[in-house]
Amino acid sequence: MKRDISVIGAGLSGLYAAWSAASHGADVELYEKGTIGTKHNCGEMFTEVYTSAPEECKLNRIEKFKVIIGEKITDIDFGETSPFVMTDKCKHEMIMKKRCEDLGVVIKENTKYPSLYVKGRKVIDATGVSNYELSMGKAVDYVCKNMRWNTYYKGINLNDEKVAVFDIRDDLMGYKWFFPRGKDLSNVGEGVYYYKYDAEIMKPEESNIIHKGGGLLPMPTMNEFYYNMTQYQTSIRVGNAAGLVNSFLGGGEHLAVISGILAGELVAKIVDNRYYEALMEIIGDEMRFGISGYELFRKLDIDSVSRFVELRLADQVDYINLNTKLRSVIKKWITLPSIVEDELKMFINE
Amino acid sequence: MVLPDGIIKMAINKVISKSNDVIDFDALICNIGSMNDVDKKLVIRITDMKSACGLGIKEGKMVEVDKVDKPDTVFSMDKNTFSAIILNKVDHRQAYYMGAIEADGENWVRDSILLGKIFDEIKKVMRPGAAK
Numbered sequence: 001m002k003r004d005i006s007v008i009g010a011g012l013s014g015l016y017a018a019w020s021a022a023s024h025g026a027d028v029e030l031y032e033k034g035t036i037g038t039k040h041n042c043g044e045m046f047t048e049v050y051t052s053a054p055e056e057c058k059l060n061r062i063e064k065f066k067v068i069i070g071e072k073i074t075d076i077d078f079g080e081t082s083p084f085v086m087t088d089k090c091k092h093e094m095i096m097k098k099r100c101e102d103l104g105v106v107i108k109e110n111t112k113y114p115s116l117y118v119k120g121r122k123v124i125d126a127t128g129v130s131n132y133e134l135s136m137g138k139a140v141d142y143v144c145k146n147m148r149w150n151t152y153y154k155g156i157n158l159n160d161e162k163v164a165v166f167d168i169r170d171d172l173m174g175y176k177w178f179f180p181r182g183k184d185l186s187n188v189g190e191g192v193y194y195y196k197y198d199a200e201i202m203k204p205e206e207s208n209i210i211h212k213g214g215g216l217l218p219m220p221t222m223n224e225f226y227y228n229m230t231q232y233q234t235s236i237r238v239g240n241a242a243g244l245v246n247s248f249l250g251g252g253e254h255l256a257v258i259s260g261i262l263a264g265e266l267v268a269k270i271v272d273n274r275y276y277e278a279l280m281e282i283i284g285d286e287m288r289f290g291i292s293g294y295e296l297f298r299k300l301d302i303d304s305v306s307r308f309v310e311l312r313l314a315d316q317v318d319y320i321n322l323n324t325k326l327r328s329v330i331k332k333w334i335t336l337p338s339i340v341e342d343e344l345k346m347f348i349n350e
Numbered sequence: 351m352v353l354p355d356g357i358i359k360m361a362i363n364k365v366i367s368k369s370n371d372v373i374d375f376d377a378l379i380c381n382i383g384s385m386n387d388v389d390k391k392l393v394i395r396i397t398d399m400k401s402a403c404g405l406g407i408k409e410g411k412m413v414e415v416d417k418v419d420k421p422d423t424v425f426s427m428d429k430n431t432f433s434a435i436i437l438n439k440v441d442h443r444q445a446y447y448m449g450a451i452e453a454d455g456e457n458w459v460r461d462s463i464l465l466g467k468i469f470d471e472i473k474k475v476m477r478p479g480a481a482k
Contacts, residue, residue, distance in 0.1 A: 336440055336450055339433040341357055347437055347476070348360045 020264025
């Protein structure tokens with residue numbers, strides 16, 4: 001049976017996209033190169049403003065935030081109705097897998113999809129952060145020595161006060177986060193920014209926000225998101241693959257879910273690749289700067305965040321030199337193999 | 351051992367014809383780029399050949415390098431590097447970081463991501479079983 005839609009990648013965004021498309025009547029196949037629900041050994045913070053995480057995967061609610069930039073410390077108390085909740089990501093994925101199966105989605109685990117860009121096929125690209133970006137991250141990691149790229153630890157006993165801490169370095173090159181522990185899962189990490197547009201994510205006046213049902217969706221840049229969502233010819237990206245990551249609002253979990261749900265609905269309804277019109281139909285006049293979004297940013301201390309972004313954008317970091325350093329480090333690790341003529345001949349004749 | 355120019359040209363021709371049969375480069379470029387990238391022109395130039403040689407992306411098609419005027423970004427590499435990448439013996443990102451690929455262009459960081467995607471897709475199309 002020919003399936004309408006192929007979803008590539010069964011992380012949360014892919015699972016939600018497949019589930020959403022199937023629940024709108026599409027025949028969906030879902031490819032995952034690994035095994036669903038096995039990749040994560042940490043908890044994840046999920047922002048419940050657009051939609052809720054399934055109850056079964058929730059660990060505990062984060063009520064307080066502490067944002068540290070240099071010597072300035074800002075405490076934010078969201079109280080018991082805080083929208084931030086720690087979740088067990090593996091369990092979340094397994095729940096969504098079951099929901100997909102119940103709707104008849106054909107799930108192909110340990111299977112690679114041949115190409116994302118095969119002509120004439122409807123594809124949702126949920127392949128996550130690209131290898132290139134990961135390799136950049138790992139390289140930055142090495143140079144910055146005391147920093148790690150999205151490093152997680154299992155079972156660290158951080159605090160029981162339900163406080164999430166963001167500690168941004170004075171030189172604005174990196175930040176740490178400490179999410180409170182829930183059961184045996186926590187989430188601690190250190191990250192670095194290596195693209196200027198990473199910082200743009202956190203600049204509310206330059207980010208657009210889709211607001212629907214009280215939710216928000218901060219985007220990499222105003223144009224880029226519309227372009228990514230609407231201008232594809234044969235595929236649409238969701239989750240991390242679409243750059244939907246926001247360090248301050250809990251990684252990309254809720255963004256993965258929101259973009260997955262929207263894209264699934266969009267692609268299921270679309271008849272002739274008119275993505276833009278379809279997106280407008282789904283979101284309609286709610287596509288605007290979301291008031292809730294601004295309120296949330298304000299609570300996160302807009303001055304601190306803006307200052308951080310300003311300095312980031314003012315070329316405080318020399319990206320070109322950083323890149324040169326990375327290359328000099330990596331050069332030591334790798335040797336380029338010599339190719340013999342026969343190998344190329346085989347390639348040509350295959 | 352020096353790889354003959356003729357073999358490289360044959361490999362390039364094979365990459366061009368087979369990729370164009372399968373890959374929708376318009377879609378690929380749109381997926382990576384921004385509004386300004388609609389007419390993006392990229393070039394992969396092989397540096398150690400007697401005549402200008404390489405691959406280009408223009409108007410959503412893969413073409414020979416001499417058919418691309420004023421590319422946005424030029425990636426330069428030698429014959430051995432190009433061969434090692436298409437034979438999947440080295441990752442293009444590693445090749446870049448070890449200095450075997452040079453990038454020149456205004457938005458080369460973003461275009462490097464695009465180049466990575468292009469190589470990823472080419473490798474899948476050319477050697478589906480061997481692609482990482």
